[in-house]
Structure formats: structure tokens, C-alpha cells
Amino acid sequence: MRLHRLSDAGRELYRTWLAQRGPGEMPPAELLSSASATELAIDIEIDLTHVFENRYEFGKFISELLVYEDAKEMLSHKNDGMWDWLTIAYFSQFGKKVSKPWHYTVTRRGHSGSLAYRHLARTAFEMYWRHREASLVMLHVDMSTWGDLAEQLTSRQNVAYHRGYIQAANALYLAEGKLRRGSASRVRPIKKRKPGETIGKGGVARLALAVRRLCRTYDTHILGTAEMIDLLPKEFKNFAPKVPPANQDKGATTSA
Amino acid sequence: MPRLSTLSNPTNLVDIEKQRVSILIDESNKRLAFSLARLEIADLSLPSGLNVVVVARRGNAEERVELGPVVNWNKGFAQLTELGDEGTWSFRVLLVKPGSAMLAAAAENIRPEGQGDSSSFIALEPADLGQRPWEIRILEQEGRAVLCFNNKIYHSSGEAEADKFFLGMILPEAARQLAAWVARNPSALADAAWEGFRDWLALHGITDEPNEENVDAQDEWCATVVSAFCERFQFVTMLAEARSKGVEE
Numbered sequence: 183m184r185l186h187r188l189s190d191a192g193r194e195l196y197r198t199w200l201a202q203r204g205p206g207e208m209p210p211a212e213l214l215s216s217a218s219a220t221e222l223a224i225d226i227e228i229d230l231t232h233v234f235e236n237r238y239e240f241g242k243f244i245s246e247l248l249v250y251e252d253a254k255e256m257l258s259h260k261n262d263g264m265w266d267w268l269t270i271a272y273f274s275q276f277g278k279k280v281s282k283p284w285h286y287t288v289t290r291r292g293h294s295g296s297l298a299y300r301h302l303a304r305t306a307f308e309m310y311w312r313h314r315e316a317s318l319v320m321l322h323v324d325m326s327t328w329g330d331l332a333e334q335l336t337s338r339q340n341v342a343y344h345r346g347y348i349q350a351a352n353a354l355y356l357a358e359g360k361l362r363r364g365s366a367s368r369v370r371p372i373k374k375r376k377p378g379e380t381i382g383k384g385g386v387a388r389l390a391l392a393v394r395r396l397c398r399t400y401d402t403h404i405l406g407t408a409e410m411i412d413l414l415p416k417e418f419k420n421f422a423p424k425v426p427p428a429n430q431d432k433g434a435t436t437s438a
Numbered sequence: 439m440p441r442l443s444t445l446s447n448p449t450n451l452v453d454i455e456k457q458r459v460s461i462l463i464d465e466s467n468k469r470l471a472f473s474l475a476r477l478e479i480a481d482l483s484l485p486s487g488l489n490v491v492v493v494a495r496r497g498n499a500e501e502r503v504e505l506g507p508v509v510n511w512n513k514g515f516a517q518l519t520e521l522g523d524e525g526t527w528s529f530r531v532l533l534v535k536p537g538s539a540m541l542a543a544a545a546e547n548i549r550p551e552g553q554g555d556s557s558s559f560i561a562l563e564p565a566d567l568g569q570r571p572w573e574i575r576i577l578e579q580e581g582r583a584v585l586c587f588n589n590k591i592y593h594s595s596g597e598a599e600a601d602k603f604f605l606g607m608i609l610p611e612a613a614r615q616l617a618a619w620v621a622r623n624p625s626a627l628a629d630a631a632w633e634g635f636r637d638w639l640a641l642h643g644i645t646d647e648p649n650e651e652n653v654d655a656q657d658e659w660c661a662t663v664v665s666a667f668c669e670r671f672q673f674v675t676m677l678a679e680a681r682s683k684g685v686e687e
Binding site: 340395 | 449451491495497498499500502519520532534539540541544579624625629630650651
């Protein structure tokens with residue numbers, strides 16, 4: 183089938199359906215191919231029978247499919263309907279759980295700003311396009327899962343786009359494609375914390391803070407993975423890989 | 439993780455004062471662009487051969503741009519493709535040795551020309567807000583908030599500041615919303631960026647940190663902050679005077 187997008191009317195219908203859908207239900211068939219709800223987005227063929235092991239595989243698949251397209255244009259407002267259509271096309275994988283609607287439809291206005299980053303399909307593409315293999319840390323989960331780690335890594339653009347940060351997170355928190363224990367834990371408030379408690383220390387939430395502090399004295403965008411891990415405080419040592427990671431590509435002329 | 443001390447400077451980073459830097463932004467075309475128009479560092483005794491890197495920030499987004507050697511940096515407008523249409527602009531100007539990631543000098547929190555430079559923790563800025571008269575945005579990384587007012591009501595922050603009724607009626611609620619955010623995120627106060635707000639609280643006798651678990655105690659803490667804020671700026675006196683002046687006229 184050719185790559186389609188939902189029209190405005192199609193998106194409206196999809197949102198209404200999402201608001202009242204029950205477990206195991208599939209979107210109305212017209213949202214996939216009817217002329218009233220969809221339109222051709224890009225004239226390329228897409229295999230809708232493909233089964234993905236995780237969202238990383240999906241992000242890679244779509245990145246390769248859209249390799250000749252302008253990625254930023256793909257992520258623009260104009261193509262929100264395309265990401266919604268892709269979610270419908272693979273709904274048997276994305277929709278196994280009944281999660282909040284913003285995981286299935288691009289939501290530009292939420293209670294605290296844009297929630298577009300929470301879209302399961304769109305963010306998989308964006309993170310793979312930006313970070314390639316290093317995006318595994320946030321996309322290693324099942325197609326239907328968003329996850330706390332993805333939330334922590336993608337909710338702030340200055341973190342989500344920071345190449346060194348994501349590469350360091352990938353090296354610290356993933357072992358053989360799986361998340362290391364304690365990676366997503368958070369440090370408890372001081373009043374709840376027991377003396378000597380280390381829960382959350384060295385975790386991904388603390389990494390954001392540590393990198394922000396490093397920014398005061400280093401141009402962190404050009405730090406290689408091994409260099410950045412070396413500069414992190416002691417609490418990250420438990421997560422540091424035994425074999426130092428190779429420095430991945432450093433910052434280009436313009437990087438976010 | 440030990441807290442950063444503002445008194446130590448182990449890497450001998452040179453602080454470039456804001457007055458030495460001018461940045462212009464161009465929002466007239468579809469794409470955003472900026473120019474580092476002025477950077478006066480001749481008398482700072484910096485090492486030679488440094489390169490200029492600018493980090494542009496808007497809202498929660500940032501973009502890094504290299505401008506070349508400091509002796510002849512690119513003064514033209516550089517396009518920014520990663521930033522959105524909304525949020526407050528701020529820039530970092532970094533000087534680094536080629537091949538090194540360690541900063542030799544930095545100018546932080548630079549506001550572009552014509553965008554005002556409020557160092558207060560609630561700044562005023564015009565914004566396109568449709569039919570909403572105002573909204574407050576918390577700039578977590580900068581330790582302050584921006585009160586965005588509708589640019590159809592006031593064209594500049596100076597114009598908004600001159601309207602005592604607007605300030606007197608709106609600022610206390612803006613302060614309450616800022617305090618409520620801090621009360622929900624008390625760990626932010628430990629961050630160096632929030633030092634200014636922390637000092638302001640201490641100066642007004644508020645040394646207790648908000649209670650993270652007790653919502654009633656949080657509300658009480660917010661009320662204390664708002665009272666201190668209103669006391670400091672004497673809003674009621676200001677409004678009463680403005681009103682009586684209006685009646686007399």
C-alpha cells in the first residue's frame with residue numbers, strides 16, 4: 183500500500199474513536215484507505231504486514247523508507263496526519279494497550295505544552311533519525327510501550343536532541359539490548375530517603391542534571407561518549423561499561 | 439552529586455559580562471536566524487586561537503552553532519532550524535580552544551537586542567496568545583519565569599510595565615503560580631540556576647523549603663511567598679493611588 187496520511191476529517195474521526203475505544207478494538211477500516219478520511223502522503227510503497235520486535239526496529243524501518251525525504255518536513259505540523267495513519271496501519275502492534283490518546287495521535291497542545299513527543303510512531307522515527315544506534319536506549323521497548331525512560335529522555339528537546347547525552351545514556355543504561363536495573367529509578371525526596379540510600383543515584387534523571395552542570399564548563403555537544411562518561415560524577419561509575427565505549431561521531435558544525 | 443559552588447572555578451573559566459555581547463535576531467522570514475553582532479573581549483587576556491560557539495535557546499529547545507575563530511567570527515545571520523516559534527530567547531556565547539571541549543570563556547543568558555533584559559525572576563514579554571490576555575511560563579533552566587502578555591494589548595514590556603493596573607492585578611497571581619511550581623518541584627531550589635529566587639526568598643524571611651508531600655502546606659508556603667512579594671512591591675498602595683488619580687482626573 184502507498185504511504186497515506188489522515189485528512190483533517192479523518193483525524194477528527196480517529197480522535198473520536200480513540201476517546202471511546204475499548205481493549206482489543208481496532209480503528210474503523212475507513213481510516214486506513216477511504217478517500218474521505220485519507221490522502222496520499224508520499225508515493226512510496228509500505229509493507230503493512232511487517233512485525234517489529236520493538237520501536238527501535240520501527241524507527242529504523244521508517245527512517246530507511248523515508249531516507250530521501252526531508253526529515254524535518256516529515257516531522258512538521260503538515261505531516262501529523264501521516265504519523266496518525268501509520269499508527270492505524272500498525273495498530274495491532276501499537277494499540278495492544280489502551281494508553282492515553284497522545285500516544286496514537288500527534289497532540290500539539292497539551293496541559294503543559296506540546297505532547298507531540300509522546301507519539302509512539304513519530305518519536306520512534308525522530309529519535310532513530312537523530313541518534314541512529316544510540317536511540318536504542320529509549321526505543322528498545324515493545325511497540326505499544328512508551329515507558330518512563332522514554333519520557334525522561336524525550337520530554338525536553340534540549341535533552342532529546344543532545345547527541346552526547348543520548349550516546350552516554352545508551353552506553354550507561356543498556357546491556358545486551360536490555361535496560362540495566364535501576365536505570366530509570368529516581369532519587370527519593372530527602373525526607374523519604376534513608377541514610378546511605380543510593381536508589382536513583384546514577385540513574386537517567388540524574389544524568390540530565392549532571393550533563394546540565396557539565397555544560398557550565400564544557401562544550402558537551404562535542405564530547406565523545408567515553409570522554410563524557412569519564413567526566414561524570416562518581417555515582418555513575420556503577421553503570422559505566424566495563425569496556426570503555428568507542429567515541430561515536432562528534433558534533434557537526436550545527437547541532438542541537 | 440556535590441552541589442556546584444559558585445565560589446570555585448577549577449577550570450579557570452572566564453566570565454564574559456553581558457554588556458560585552460550583542461545578539462540580533464531575525465524572525466521576519468519563515469526561518470529564524472541570529473547574528474552575534476558584538477563581542478568585546480580585547481581586554482580580557484584570553485588565550486589566542488579560540489573559536490566562538492553560540493548556543494541559542496528558546497523555550498525548552500536549544501541549538502548549537504559554530505561561528506569560527508574569535509578574531510574573525512561569522513557576523514552574518516545564521517539560520518536556526520531546531521527552535522520552535524514559542525518561548526523566550528536566550529543565548530550562550532562560548533569560547534573554546536580548537537579540539538578541546540573545555541570552555542575558556544562564556545557569556546551566559548544573553549538576551550537578544552530589543553527583547554529586554556529583565557534580571558528579575560518574573561520578566562515581562564509580549565507574545566501571540568490569541569484571546570488569552572496573559573500566561574506564565576516557567577523557565578526551569580534559568581531559574582525564573584516569564585509573564586507573557588498578549589501583544590494585541592501591549593506592544594512592548596515597557597508599555598505593559600507602565601500600566602499599573604495590569605501589573606498590580608496580574609503579578610501577584612503570576613508570583614503564586616511561580617511559587618506553586620517551585621512547591622511541586624522543591625528539588626529545583628538546589629539548582630544553581632534558582633539561586634536568585636532562593637536568595638530573594640531568604641531576603642524576605644522565607645527559609646523553609648516547601649513540603650513536597652503535603653498539598654495544604656504547599657498552599658500555605660505559596661501564600662507566604664505571594665504576601666512577601668506584594669509587601670515588597672506595595673501593590674495595594676500602588677493600585678489605590680492609581681485609582682484615586684484616575685477618579686480625580
